Amino acid sequence: MMTVNEFETMVYTRPDSLTDVSTHYCPGCTHGTAHRLIAEVIDEMGLKERTIGVASVGCSVFAYNYFDTDFVQAPHGRAPAMATGVKRVYPDRMVFTYQGDGDLASIGMAEIVHAAARGENITVFFLNNTNYGMTGGQMAPTTLPGQVTTSSPNGRDVETQGYPIRTAEMLAKLDGASYVVRRSLHDPKNIRLAKKAIRTALEVQMRGLGFSLVELLSICPTNWGKTPAEALQWLEEKMVTYYPVGDYKVHPAAAEIKF
Amino acid sequence: MARELMKGNEAVAEAAVRAGLAAYFGYPITPQTESLEYLSRRMPELGRAFVQAESEVAAINMVYGAACTGHRVMTSSSGPGISLMQEGLSFIAGTELPMVLIDVQRGGPGLGNIAPSQADYNQIVKGGGHGDYHPIVLAPASVQESVDLTVLAFDLAEKYRSVVAVLSDGSIGQMMEPCELPPMQPMKTSFPEWAVSGAKGRERRYLTSINLNPAMQEEMNFRLMRRWQEVEANEVRYKEYYMDDAKFAVVGFGSTGRVALSAVRAARAEGIPVGLIRPITVSPFPSKVLEELSRRVEGMLVLEMNAGQMLEDVLIATHGQVPVEFYGRLGGVCVLPEEALREIKRLVKGPLSTEGHPRDRWLNRTAKN
Numbered sequence: 001m002m003t004v005n006e007f008e009t010m011v012y013t014r015p016d017s018l019t020d021v022s023t024h025y026c027p028g029c030t031h032g033t034a035h036r037l038i039a040e041v042i043d044e045m046g047l048k049e050r051t052i053g054v055a056s057v058g059c060s061v062f063a064y065n066y067f068d069t070d071f072v073q074a075p076h077g078r079a080p081a082m083a084t085g086v087k088r089v090y091p092d093r094m095v096f097t098y099q100g101d102g103d104l105a106s107i108g109m110a111e112i113v114h115a116a117a118r119g120e121n122i123t124v125f126f127l128n129n130t131n132y133g134m135t136g137g138q139m140a141p142t143t144l145p146g147q148v149t150t151s152s153p154n155g156r157d158v159e160t161q162g163y164p165i166r167t168a169e170m171l172a173k174l175d176g177a178s179y180v181v182r183r184s185l186h187d188p189k190n191i192r193l194a195k196k197a198i199r200t201a202l203e204v205q206m207r208g209l210g211f212s213l214v215e216l217l218s219i220c221p222t223n224w225g226k227t228p229a230e231a232l233q234w235l236e237e238k239m240v241t242y243y244p245v246g247d248y249k250v251h252p253a254a255a256e257i258k259f
Numbered sequence: 260m261a262r263e264l265m266k267g268n269e270a271v272a273e274a275a276v277r278a279g280l281a282a283y284f285g286y287p288i289t290p291q292t293e294s295l296e297y298l299s300r301r302m303p304e305l306g307r308a309f310v311q312a313e314s315e316v317a318a319i320n321m322v323y324g325a326a327c328t329g330h331r332v333m334t335s336s337s338g339p340g341i342s343l344m345q346e347g348l349s350f351i352a353g354t355e356l357p358m359v360l361i362d363v364q365r366g367g368p369g370l371g372n373i374a375p376s377q378a379d380y381n382q383i384v385k386g387g388g389h390g391d392y393h394p395i396v397l398a399p400a401s402v403q404e405s406v407d408l409t410v411l412a413f414d415l416a417e418k419y420r421s422v423v424a425v426l427s428d429g430s431i432g433q434m435m436e437p438c439e440l441p442p443m444q445p446m447k448t449s450f451p452e453w454a455v456s457g458a459k460g461r462e463r464r465y466l467t468s469i470n471l472n473p474a475m476q477e478e479m480n481f482r483l484m485r486r487w488q489e490v491e492a493n494e495v496r497y498k499e500y501y502m503d504d505a506k507f508a509v510v511g512f513g514s515t516g517r518v519a520l521s522a523v524r525a526a527r528a529e530g531i532p533v534g535l536i537r538p539i540t541v542s543p544f545p546s547k548v549l550e551e552l553s554r555r556v557e558g559m560l561v562l563e564m565n566a567g568q569m570l571e572d573v574l575i576a577t578h579g580q581v582p583v584e585f586y587g588r589l590g591g592v593c594v595l596p597e598e599a600l601r602e603i604k605r606l607v608k609g610p611l612s613t614e615g616h617p618r619d620r621w622l623n624r625t626a627k628n
Contacts, residue, residue: 049459054324055467064465070455072327073467075350078320081312085324085332086455088308089282093457111320114313 015039028228058100077108080115119176119210137223172248178210180249184217268293281330282308284321290429291363315340319347329454335361349388353468357416363432366591374591375429377564394422396542402436496539505534522599546576553577582611
């Protein structure tokens with residue numbers, strides 16, 4: 001721990017892998033939490049100088065402004081394909097994508113399924129906040145039945161607008177996927193569990209064990225029309241019920257990882 | 260080097276390998292699939308990257324990722340596949356990355372057919388994807404030229420941080436011809452200052468095509484356009500045949516240019532003073548050459564396997580200074596040498612006019628089906 005003066009000890013600092021800038025994220029948004037967890041793990045694993053991140057389209061399009069690592073930015077939904085291109089050229093680098101639910105589970109469904117099916121040795125951080133945040137809160141594939149969004153103004157009607165997709169469960173069915181889990185960012189305990197999963201996912205990649213994905217249940221107070229506290233409560237009550245936190249695929253080799 | 264009998268698509272693939280191709284990403288589509296098949300064997304045996312993508316959309320974005328590292332990367336496709344790649348091509352152009360695209364054209368629109376065509380000239384030459392950008396486009400007329408231009412494509416892509424397309428077609432991709440392959444180049448070991456690799460001992464780098472500040476995005480656009488002016492000034496390539504004393508000029512690119520050469524030779528044998536201009540770079544287009552030519556010939560004939568797409572560039576270059584006629588075959592039908600000769604004779608016989616549009620005159624004299 002860094003000593004500030006003889007009476008004080010620094011116990012909480014910005015991770016080296018985050019740049020020293022304010023983010024454009026809304027107050028209360030859990031993107032900040034997710035960024036920090038990933039950066040802490042990159043620091044702990046000493047990967048800062050070996051990391052190439054892939055930003056997606058959505059609120060996290062500017063993730064490259066916040067991670068102090070090399071970064072590229074993908075077209076909407078294509079981050080797993082772009083990550084594949086980077087990783088195949090640099091197999092010993094840590095390559096991760098950071099994608100939202102509109103990006104990954106709608107327009108990018110083909111790319112994520114096939115990256116997982118190939119056992120592509122990349123890590124995907126999948127932020128699920130049940131709506132398209134960047135464009136102002138439209139219905140996403142993850143929007144809950146009955147949930148009001150700007151494009152489901154009467155609540156998502158499953159008769160005409162279909163059912164939400166449980167992405168982690170679906171990808172876990174693929175033989176190529178080695179580590180697929182869902183965590184939530186709604187309270188300190190779950191945030192600690194999320195960090196552990198992020199660490200495991202990156203350990204899976206750095207040991208060459210194949211495709212890893214951590215779905216992170218997140219909030220969008222602005223588009224949900226809730227305070228951050230209300231939003232966290234809604235996540236716990238509504239989202240965790242529909243999208244249970246859990247380990248959906250843990251390859252035996254991944255289960256043995258100790259850190 | 261000994262000459263080898265090779266299929267166009269395989270020759271292009273081996274030429275790319277010898278030019279130092281580090282990563283190939285593709286998807287099967289006729290009539291280019293042999294390139295993918297060839298590289299699925301060749302790249303792994305050399306320890307280089309090969310992925311058969313789930314779609315052309317994924318393939319071009321794998322190319323995008325690999326191109327961000329500054330390695331030599333390529334994909335190949337045709338018609339519908341090239342359409343699917345347009346988003347990625349625009350992003351790659353917007354991020355100023357080098358890459359090589361092999362476009363083996365087939366009959367369209369829609370699913371069309373797998374016969375040779377030149378109807379994707381506008382799609383590639385005029386940019387295809389959204390935004391202001393110009394790919395460099397090279398048009399081979401033989402297997403040998405496909406090999407040579409593929410190697411050149413990698414050099415130009417790096418020199419101008421640009422998308423470079425080799426605009427071939429189903430006939431050149433499928434035919435077998437003797438060709439001499441280039442020597443195997445060593446793989447690149449140093450990479451440009453913009454390339455990502457992991458920020459080891461240096462400031463981090465990021466590559467993106469987004470810039471929400473319009474003034475800065477405008478600046479980037481100006482940079483692209485000024486670079487394009489350099490390309491226009493330095494990289495125009497074309498071949499001319501029998502033009503020294505020609506009173507008439509045929510203009511055709513790629514395989515139609517090659518058919519036109521047969522017709523021009525036949526016409527010369529009959530004493531007709533006709534020559535041929537065959538653009539090698541259809542982008543940048545040899546506009547100055549045609550402009551100068553328009554002041555000394557009596558008439559021009561444009562031949563294409565489309566409804567007059569390059570014709571528009573010829574008309575812009577010659578701006579009404581010379582009568583221009585057009586003849587084309589559509590939907591995967593090739594122009595035959597006899598047809599080209601007949602059109603040369605029609606041109607020479609006249610009457611010649613600069614009134615109206617050559618496409619309308621061609622359509623009017625083409626029997627309605």
